[in-house]
Amino acid sequence: DTRVIAFANQKGGVGKTTTAVNLAACLAERGRNILLIDLDPQANATSALGVEKQQDHSVYQPLLGNGSLQDQIIHTTLKHLDLIPSELDLAGAEVDIARSERYLHCFREILLPLLDHAPYDYVFLDCPPSLGILTCNGLTAAHALMIPVQCEYLALEGLSMITRLIRQLNTSGANPGLELDGIVMTMFDTRTNLASQVLEEVKKHFGDRVYETYIPRSVRLSEAPSYGQAITLYDSRCTGAQAYRALAREFIRRHKPD
Amino acid sequence: DTRVIAFANQKGGVGKTTTAVNLAACLAERGRNILLIDLDPQANATSALGVEKQQDHSVYQPLLGNGSLQDQIIHTTLKHLDLIPSELDLAGAEVDIARSERYLHCFREILLPLLDHAPYDYVFLDCPPSLGILTCNGLTAAHALMIPVQCEYLALEGLSMITRLIRQLNTSGANPGLELDGIVMTMFDTRTNLASQVLEEVKKHFGDRVYETYIPRSVRLSEAPSYGQAITLYDSRCTGAQAYRALAREFIRRHKPD
Ligand SMILES: Nc1ncnc2c1ncn2[C@@H]1O[C@H](COP(=O)(O)OP(=O)(O)OP(=O)(O)O)[C@@H](O)[C@H]1O
Ligand SMILES: Nc1ncnc2c1ncn2[C@@H]1O[C@H](COP(=O)(O)OP(=O)(O)OP(=O)(O)O)[C@@H](O)[C@H]1O
Numbered sequence: 001d002t003r004v005i006a007f008a009n010q011k012g013g014v015g016k017t018t019t020a021v022n023l024a025a026c027l028a029e030r031g032r033n034i035l036l037i038d039l040d041p042q043a044n045a046t047s048a049l050g051v052e053k054q055q056d057h058s059v060y061q062p063l064l065g066n067g068s069l070q071d072q073i074i075h076t077t078l079k080h081l082d083l084i085p086s087e088l089d090l091a092g093a094e095v096d097i098a099r100s101e102r103y104l105h106c107f108r109e110i111l112l113p114l115l116d117h118a119p120y121d122y123v124f125l126d127c128p129p130s131l132g133i134l135t136c137n138g139l140t141a142a143h144a145l146m147i148p149v150q151c152e153y154l155a156l157e158g159l160s161m162i163t164r165l166i167r168q169l170n171t172s173g174a175n176p177g178l179e180l181d182g183i184v185m186t187m188f189d190t191r192t193n194l195a196s197q198v199l200e201e202v203k204k205h206f207g208d209r210v211y212e213t214y215i216p217r218s219v220r221l222s223e224a225p226s227y228g229q230a231i232t233l234y235d236s237r238c239t240g241a242q243a244y245r246a247l248a249r250e251f252i253r254r255h256k257p258d
Numbered sequence: 259d260t261r262v263i264a265f266a267n268q269k270g271g272v273g274k275t276t277t278a279v280n281l282a283a284c285l286a287e288r289g290r291n292i293l294l295i296d297l298d299p300q301a302n303a304t305s306a307l308g309v310e311k312q313q314d315h316s317v318y319q320p321l322l323g324n325g326s327l328q329d330q331i332i333h334t335t336l337k338h339l340d341l342i343p344s345e346l347d348l349a350g351a352e353v354d355i356a357r358s359e360r361y362l363h364c365f366r367e368i369l370l371p372l373l374d375h376a377p378y379d380y381v382f383l384d385c386p387p388s389l390g391i392l393t394c395n396g397l398t399a400a401h402a403l404m405i406p407v408q409c410e411y412l413a414l415e416g417l418s419m420i421t422r423l424i425r426q427l428n429t430s431g432a433n434p435g436l437e438l439d440g441i442v443m444t445m446f447d448t449r450t451n452l453a454s455q456v457l458e459e460v461k462k463h464f465g466d467r468v469y470e471t472y473i474p475r476s477v478r479l480s481e482a483p484s485y486g487q488a489i490t491l492y493d494s495r496c497t498g499a500q501a502y503r504a505l506a507r508e509f510i511r512r513h514k515p516d
């Protein structure tokens with residue numbers, strides 16, 4: 001069974017794309033089959049994997065009922081990692097689908113046929129920094145949500161907004177089964193007290209749902225997208241690559257069938 | 259005449275709030291009268307100034323036609339700096355106003371009466387990380403736009419989206435007079451090549467619309483919001499405070515009537 005994981009947090013710049021791309025790359029390296037779907041009109045996941053944005057190559061047309069999602073799948077340079085890219089027009093989707101009756105379910109309805117034939121262990125959804133219609137569509141289609149949290153004070157404040165939304169999607173029936181997969185602490189700067197204070201605070205509220213592996217701040221991680229490469233290709237031995245490999249190991253441990 | 263400046267960039271975490279809050283604080287320190295309006299449901303500008311979020315204290319009710327924007331103004335601990343805070347319910351505004359005919363103009367229509375009586379030199383608008391209805395309302399009401407850009411590769415890619423939007427608002431007649439006030443480079447890490455490469459690239463495209471003053475990465479700037487203080491109060495002598503004071507001086511020079 002394919003498991004669908006959304007990477008979402010309305011706070012901007014917390015490492016959603018960096019985590020979705022590099023965790024996917026590290027799982028692919030271990031032979032897991034991954035499909036990454038870029039739901040952000042900014043198309044950062046698309047460019048971070050070295051793929052050019054192209055008109056009509058995204059979830060946009062299938063969301064409007066034109067063609068299937070499977071047709072949008074492309075292979076990346078990494079074995080076992082496929083991508084559905086994003087495009088600029090996707091920004092218009094929010095207004096286009098807002099008017100339809102089942103506007104929260106549009107994405108899930110096009111994803112289900114893909115999952116029926118899919119050879120994937122995991123489908124990752126990279127969401128934009130908002131709790132708007134695109135993110136809500138992703139959360140309605142997902143089995144679980146991973147929340148990257150930057151080790152900064154302002155990132156702490158927004159956590160209650162996204163966890164509130166999970167409860168709303170559960171109770172409203174839009175996605176009763178949606179659960180919190182976990183919280184990943186990112187851009188941890190070992191030199192500052194602030195980072196450890198934020199980490200403590202998050203652990204206090206979320207306990208063991210906080211992944212033990214945290215991602216340190218590492219300039220190699222922010223350089224890799226400019227070469228269109230996941231960290232495992234760009235600089236396989238750097239601290240960023242090691243951290244995402246450790247995260248992949250912990251992810252597999254947490255997802256083992258009991 | 260009061261000038262309205264929006265701080266917007268759909269890329270998340272680039273320093274919109276940090277720049278709006280601290281530039282406002284540095285201009286207030288020089289005796290300019292500033293009103294900061296928090297248009298982001300995350301309410302980061304509100305908490306960065308030490309103000310509690312409260313239900314019905316934001317632009318939300320006035321946007322729906324209940325009460326005036328002037329009634330929402332509160333004083334901050336800083337002389338010459340007033341705030342209209344944000345609240346969680348503001349997230350619902352996008353859906354509420356999307357259905358109205360003139361959905362792009364709702365905010366401008368409630369701002370105009372405020373500007374008629376306002377004692378402010380500048381009104382700053384802190385926008386959320388998206389080009390959705392709240393940001394577009396801010397841009398429709400603004401005279402000019404300041405775009406904070408993080409010195410990172412992924413932040414570079416999104417610049418064309420926001421500049422395209424300015425042109426669309428100009429040509430569609432929504433806001434023919436909207437101009438680019440300038441681009442402010444933030445979180446400049448002097449230790450990496452990446453930052454200088456991004457700076458060069460932005461200067462190549464935008465020339466002298468890039469502010470000469472850039473803001474260095476400084477942990478004091480990310481600590482200040484956890485104390486609810488602008489940098490001028492939290493640590494007046496640190497590099498972050500000096501950088502925003504230099505930015506305030508350059509801002510005043512650029513805005514001098516010819
Ligand atoms: N561990 C890290 N160390 C250093 N830089 C990082 C790290 N993780 C991410 N970055 C950089 O920080 C910036 C923000 O990360 P990213 O774009 O992944 O966040 P995001 O949450 O996806 O942003 P958005 O809200 O715009 O979608 C990027 O420039 C990225 O390269
Ligand atoms: N020059 C700087 N040096 C160090 N940290 C900074 C600097 N500027 C901002 N920060 C920190 O980086 C994070 C992102 O900044 P900020 O929240 O201002 O960006 P934003 O663009 O308003 O984010 P959002 O897209 O979520 O609205 C915050 O935690 C902030 O404290």
Ligand SMILES: [Mg+2]
Nearest residue numbers: 016017040044
């Ligand atoms: Mg992203």
Ligand SMILES: [Mg+2]
Nearest residue numbers: 274275298302
């Ligand atoms: Mg902000």
